[in-house]
Amino acid sequence: MIPIVMSIDDDDITQMLYEYLFEDNFFCTKLVKAYDGKESIDYFEEQSKLSNEQRRYPDLIFLDINMPGLNGWAFLDYLTEKNKVRLNAMNVIVVTSSIKPEDKYRAEVHPLVLNFIPKPLSTEILEKLKTNPALQQYFV
Template sequence: MKKKLNSILLVDDDEDCNFFHKRLINRMDITEEIHVALDGEEALDYLKSSIDGKHPQPAIIFLDINMPKIDGWEFLDEYEKLEDIQKAQVVLVMLTTSLNPDDLERAKSNPLVYDYLNKYLDADRIQKIIEKHFSNHL
């Protein structure tokens, strides 16, 4: 029996989307915790926060590009400046409904971004990410 991921961070202003993704991830039963941030600023605050000196350091961040306040791209700029112990353990995945190839190129060229996926996520995609990066997990 492999162990679950400690935490997954969803960064998206679309609450319907968050609801749906939470439902999907819960049904897959792969993580101890799902944290939702409604924009980039909130997400950064969460990453910087600590309990007993320990930062959350989620296993995966699913990041929406198109958001109010700090959008996905701006979030990436700020995220890069964080200390390593504040960053995600392994993976940062960008999410979008955009079909714009320019966005795809931009995401691919950023080393922090593991993958670029169209919304919505489905079980197959999440499963692939876990298989690749968290082979000792479920």
């Protein structure tokens, strides 16, 4: 199982669905929820203040890009600019209702984005993710 997964989505139902899916599919040990880009940045900022032993960054992030306030793209910009130390160990999966080709392209070329998945997330998608080379180590 992945030690820490973060879900960034402004929809309560989506957050609840993720919680059940991750638990039912033995996908992660801990789920950290954030309801917008600002809340997720606050989490990273708080973690950065802790000692190395206490610091708990997510190993994988499920990110919605269309959120009020600070959206998913702004959060990705933050990750790229502020957390260069952790970039090699962090993966982002964009899970969105967006059908814009430019959103898909932007996600595909972003160095942190592992995958672009249309909503809703499902058991089948999680099972496929478990075989992804970037995540496979957690599911041996």
